[in-house]
Amino acid sequence: xxxxxxSASSRSVTGRKVRRLRPEGIIPxxxxxxxxxxxxxxxxxxxxxxxxxxxxxSQLVKVxxxxxxxxxxxxxxxxxxxxxxxxxxxxxxxxxxxxxxxxVPLVTVGxxxxxxxxxxxxxxxxxxxxxxPADIPALIEVDVSRLETPESPPITVADxxxxxxxxxxxxxxxxxxxxxxxxxxxxxxEEMEEEELLDTDVEPEVIGRGREEEEEx
Numbered sequence: 001x002x003x004x005x006x007s008a009s010s011r012s013v014t015g016r017k018v019r020r021l022r023p024e025g026i027i028p029x030x031x032x033x034x035x036x037x038x039x040x041x042x043x044x045x046x047x048x049x050x051x052x053x054x055x056x057x058s059q060l061v062k063v064x065x066x067x068x069x070x071x072x073x074x075x076x077x078x079x080x081x082x083x084x085x086x087x088x089x090x091x092x093x094x095x096x097x098x099x100x101x102x103x104v105p106l107v108t109v110g111x112x113x114x115x116x117x118x119x120x121x122x123x124x125x126x127x128x129x130x131x132x133p134a135d136i137p138a139l140i141e142v143d144v145s146r147l148e149t150p151e152s153p154p155i156t157v158a159d160x161x162x163x164x165x166x167x168x169x170x171x172x173x174x175x176x177x178x179x180x181x182x183x184x185x186x187x188x189x190e191e192m193e194e195e196e197l198l199d200t201d202v203e204p205e206v207i208g209r210g211r212e213e214e215e216e217x
Contacts, residue, residue: 004061006051011040018088027086031063031070034093041065045086052077055138058104058126063091071096071133094133101130101169104137108177110145117182120147124176127157128169135165147179154178 011028013021018028025045032038041063051061056074063070072091080087094100103126112120127140140160146152158172 002054004051004054004056004059006043006047006056006061006063008041008043008063008065010066011042013042014040022085022087027089029089029091031065031072031091031093033072034070034095036093039065041091043089048086048089058102059136059138060094060133061091073100073102073133073136096133099130099132100136101128102136103127104129105139106142106176107139108144109141110143112144112147112179118150118179119182120144120177121180122177124157124170124174127160127176129166130169131166135163137163137166142176144177147177150179150181152179 008029008031011018011021013028021028021042022045026042027045027048029041029043030038031041048056052074057077058073061072061074063072070091071094073094074089075092076090077086078088079085105126106122106124108120108122129136129140140163142155142160144155147155154175155177156172157168157170157174157176159176160168
């Protein structure tokens with residue numbers, strides 16, 4: 001597993017004044033935890049985005065704060081609601097000998113048969129795990145190749161690969177991926193069933209006697 005690194009520097013600008021940093025490509029961050037008081041710092045926008053793409057949204061990141069190495073997990077990221085650019089982040093200092101509970105992204109692998117009649121549904125995008133900081137994976141692969149028909153059992157958390165040092169916290173029976181019939185296929189089946197019912201020759205049921213039969217008696 002590659003080590004993610006990120007350079008940071010101390011930040012004296014606080015409060016609303018941090019808005020002046022973002023147009024310069026600087027993102028304000030707060031480093032907390034580890035028994036230390038929270039520290040204001042800043043990182044370069046482009047470098048931080050690179051770290052996040054490489055798995056830094058869940059994986060351990062080694063922050064170089066002006067020569068001091070700090071092992072952190074990115075606990076919270078704030079983005080602009082429309083432009084989605086980075087606004088702020090919180091870094092949590094971790095003890096390398098203590099397990100952490102984090103959410104790790106799930107990525108599907110393997111070929112699955114999909115068509116106009118079949119659709120694969122992914123119910124979970126991430127899974128909760130517990131592991132030492134150095135053992136936290138950037139992502140976990142989900143092999144969907146065994147999904148062949150809508151009758152195929154869904155892939156659940158219990159089917160995820162065994163990873164050294166990693167324990168799954170999410171419910172083992174929770175479904176991750178499954179194959180279902182598309183809406184078009186369901187509608188076609190329903191139409192065929194209706195046609196079969198209409199084509200079936202059924203003798204009408206006699207509910208009661210007619211007036212003429214009663215008079216003849």
